[in-house]
Amino acid sequence: MADESSQFPVSYRYFGSQFQLWRQNAQVRRETIAEAANYSVDTVKSVEQGRRRVPPRLAEIADEMFGARGLLLAGIPYLKRERYPERSRTYFEYENEAIAMWWYEPLLIPGLLQTEEYANALISGRYPPWEDDEAEEKVRGRLARRALLTSKPTVAFSFVLYEAVLRCPVGGDQALKKQLCHLMEVARLRNVSIQVLPFERVVPSALNGPMVLLETRDHEHFALVEGQSLSQQTTAPTDVSTLTQRYGMIRTQALSEEESVSFIERMVEPL
Numbered sequence: 001m002a003d004e005s006s007q008f009p010v011s012y013r014y015f016g017s018q019f020q021l022w023r024q025n026a027q028v029r030r031e032t033i034a035e036a037a038n039y040s041v042d043t044v045k046s047v048e049q050g051r052r053r054v055p056p057r058l059a060e061i062a063d064e065m066f067g068a069r070g071l072l073l074a075g076i077p078y079l080k081r082e083r084y085p086e087r088s089r090t091y092f093e094y095e096n097e098a099i100a101m102w103w104y105e106p107l108l109i110p111g112l113l114q115t116e117e118y119a120n121a122l123i124s125g126r127y128p129p130w131e132d133d134e135a136e137e138k139v140r141g142r143l144a145r146r147a148l149l150t151s152k153p154t155v156a157f158s159f160v161l162y163e164a165v166l167r168c169p170v171g172g173d174q175a176l177k178k179q180l181c182h183l184m185e186v187a188r189l190r191n192v193s194i195q196v197l198p199f200e201r202v203v204p205s206a207l208n209g210p211m212v213l214l215e216t217r218d219h220e221h222f223a224l225v226e227g228q229s230l231s232q233q234t235t236a237p238t239d240v241s242t243l244t245q246r247y248g249m250i251r252t253q254a255l256s257e258e259e260s261v262s263f264i265e266r267m268v269e270p271l
Helices: 010-025 030-037 041-048 056-065 073-078 086-096 116-124 132-150 163-167 173-186 237-253 257-268
Strands: 098-105 156-162 192-197 211-216 221-226 231-234
Touching: 010 041, 010 056, 010 073, 030 041, 030 056, 041 056, 056 073, 086 098, 086 132, 086 211, 086 221, 086 231, 098 237, 116 132, 116 173, 156 163, 156 237, 163 192, 163 257, 173 192, 173 257, 192 237, 192 257, 211 237, 221 237
Parallel strands: 098 156, 156 192
Antiparallel strands: 098 211, 211 221, 221 231
């Protein structure tokens, strides 16, 4: 199981450990610094665990109370939020180096194809919830990734979407309508293939969850499968081969590109 702390920014975790060491060396209890800075004990604990950025006032009071003489405050400028959790950054490095990508999704519109409304509905509805500024940053990060669809050199994309993905009204009917129209627009790109897997054509492999396969400029093959809060990434030839075969089977059952666009058009009409 992935270490939960690895999902928090490295700078937050480093500062938090320093905060805790200074506090312990000064023999100050969490309750004492929390009361002096007018913050909750949970806030102090979250800072020390690297789960949140230290509030400026808490840092100032702590630096003085711990006798740090500015050494603790010196770390404040480096507390920049990293756009993606550490477990995702390896994947995004591969994504940015991709020359071809194959993506099967049975649950949600793939991130590269999401509209702002759809992405915002997903991210703002996350539980446990993120802070508003953190949620906004994640939406911006997701939308920025869409540039890969039209990047140079051109990347070849193949998306297969289970019908259930297209029927889930994330953000409401109007948001769904805009999302479906966006899919049809993206499908016009020469390097993008979008296919729909209808309910009546589903195969057992299609119910095992999403998968992303990609090939890098160095012809390295990479696979990603995801669950609720965990993801598994691999370059192991055996695993990549197994997933590639599954993707191929799912894709053969999907509608053609032309049929898929017509299928989506029919879904948009009543919205």
